Amino acid sequence: MKTVEQHISDVLRLVDPLEPIELDLLRAHGAVLAEQVDSPVSLPGFDNSSMDGYAVVAGDLAGASEEHPVRLPVVADIPAGDASALAIRSGYCARIMTGAPMPSGADAVVPVEWTDGGQASVAIGRPARVGNAVRRSGEDVEKGTTVLRSGVRLGAAELGVLAAVGRKAVRVHPRPRVVVLSTGEELVEPGSAIGLGQIWESNSFMLTAAATDAGCAAYRRGFIGDDPATVLETLDDVLSQADIVVTTGGVSMGAYDVVKEVLSRLGTVHFDKVAVQPGMPQGAGTLGESRTPIITLPGNPVSSFVSFHLFVRPALRRLRGLPAGPPPTVRARLTAPVASPEGRRSYLRAVLTYDGGAEGVAYSAEPALRQGSHQLSALAETDALIVVPEGTTALDAGSVAEVVPLPALD
Numbered sequence: 129m130k131t132v133e134q135h136i137s138d139v140l141r142l143v144d145p146l147e148p149i150e151l152d153l154l155r156a157h158g159a160v161l162a163e164q165v166d167s168p169v170s171l172p173g174f175d176n177s178s179m180d181g182y183a184v185v186a187g188d189l190a191g192a193s194e195e196h197p198v199r200l201p202v203v204a205d206i207p208a209g210d211a212s213a214l215a216i217r218s219g220y221c222a223r224i225m226t227g228a229p230m231p232s233g234a235d236a237v238v239p240v241e242w243t244d245g246g247q248a249s250v251a252i253g254r255p256a257r258v259g260n261a262v263r264r265s266g267e268d269v270e271k272g273t274t275v276l277r278s279g280v281r282l283g284a285a286e287l288g289v290l291a292a293v294g295r296k297a298v299r300v301h302p303r304p305r306v307v308v309l310s311t312g313e314e315l316v317e318p319g320s321a322i323g324l325g326q327i328w329e330s331n332s333f334m335l336t337a338a339a340t341d342a343g344c345a346a347y348r349r350g351f352i353g354d355d356p357a358t359v360l361e362t363l364d365d366v367l368s369q370a371d372i373v374v375t376t377g378g379v380s381m382g383a384y385d386v387v388k389e390v391l392s393r394l395g396t397v398h399f400d401k402v403a404v405q406p407g408m409p410q411g412a413g414t415l416g417e418s419r420t421p422i423i424t425l426p427g428n429p430v431s432s433f434v435s436f437h438l439f440v441r442p443a444l445r446r447l448r449g450l451p452a453g454p455p456p457t458v459r460a461r462l463t464a465p466v467a468s469p470e471g472r473r474s475y476l477r478a479v480l481t482y483d484g485g486a487e488g489v490a491y492s493a494e495p496a497l498r499q500g501s502h503q504l505s506a507l508a509e510t511d512a513l514i515v516v517p518e519g520t521t522a523l524d525a526g527s528v529a530e531v532v533p534l535p536a537l538d
């Protein structure tokens with residue numbers, strides 16, 4: 129059997145970061161930057177006040193106190209956005225608002241709270257040091273400085289910086305278009321009546337949501353039956369809309385395992401047993417002249433979910449321009465024993481809790497009682513996967529294991 133790492137590396141060989149495109153800032157939210165952004169300006173762009181108050185020459189206030197305030201004539205009023213390039217000299221002051229440009233000659237701002245708030249003249253009851261409440265040009269960003277490096281995921285703060293340095297649009301790797309398609313003659317659309325032997329289809333909803341959570345533009349193509357011609361036609365049909373196709377079902381040893389049957393014949397998609405539980409039967413390759421990557425996951429719902437995280441997510445990360453690789457893990461103490469088949473690495477559903485625990489192990493992991501590949505409800509009650517290595521068939525309660533926290537929505 130193939131190792132998990134071999135399969136991840138085979139999957140990653142199928143994908144490259146998507147060609148960068150230019151997107152307006154809000155459309156680029158969540159995408160990965162494909163350029164280095166150097167600021168064309170200094171930020172702040174000019175010396176300005178950080179408080180509402182009075183711009184003064186600090187030396188004028190040397191003796192100021194509550195009992196003996198210094199009174200200065202107010203010669204100007206400077207709101208934010210003022211473009212009149214005012215100047216003051218010793219013995220005078222200007223009323224100034226937060227963000228307004230400092231008048232030349234002034235070297236400090238006294239907040240209005242230190243004064244009587246006068247408009248024609250003002251009594252100031254405290255001295256101010258030079259530079260008080262003044263934001264200097266360039267103290268955030270010097271002109272020419274790199275503010276964002278290529279490869280950064282554009283979140284709220286990054287979009288804020290881009291706008292602040294005047295960018296309207298940026299070059300990013302676009303969100304990968306992921307088409308999710310399930311197969312199985314027994315499947316019925318939720319909301320419709322089911323008959324004997326039928327089930328409501330769930331994988332394509334789950335994996336479309338997982339791909340969206342993974343920063344992709346995910347499209348649920350739904351499901352089709354086990355007719356080989358329909359499978360090929362449908363795949364052909366979705367290729368032009370997909371940067372990657374993810375299917376579920378039909379990859380095992382059954383007489384009607386149609387995905388494996390039709391795609392094996394093409395020669396560009398390979399099927400293997402991977403030494404993992406759940407998620408053993410896997411396929412990956414490319415389709416059509418476009419060589420669109422396809423990952424074929426097993427149909428058991430928990431198997432499809434776990435293998436999405438193990439094998440599809442790294443591919444999606446690479447398409448997005450992010451570093452790919454196995455999901456990160458934390459060490460956690462098990463609250464109950466777990467078992468694993470010989471020679472396969474298990475990923476067991478668990479609830480992960482931060483408890484600050486002893487001996488450098490800050491988490492505990494409570495394994496779900498239902499670990500079957502079909503037991504989807506246990507998946508919805510858990511938030512992590514306990515990793516039991518290939519060479520281990522049992523771990524006792526209290527032992528320490530690597531645990532993959534599943535990505536949370538917040």
Ligand SMILES: Nc1nc2c(c(=O)[nH]1)N[C@H]1C(S)=C(S)[C@@H](COP(=O)(O)OP(=O)(O)OC[C@H]3O[C@@H](n4cnc5c(N)ncnc54)[C@H](O)[C@@H]3O)O[C@H]1N2
Nearest residue numbers: 310312329330331377378379380381385408426427428431
């Ligand atoms: N003789 C063998 N049988 C099986 C093996 C094996 O090695 N030898 N492997 C088992 C393992 S492990 C898995 S996992 C499954 C994978 O099977 P398939 O990928 O071929 O999936 P299906 O047979 O189509 O379905 C399996 C199971 O999951 C349900 N299912 C499928 N699609 C959906 C969906 N979209 N939504 C909800 N549920 C779905 C389906 O009804 C089946 O119950 O094979 C084992 N067998």
Ligand code: MOO
Nearest residue numbers: 406407408431501
């Ligand atoms: O590997 Mo299958 O995914 O055990 O159920």
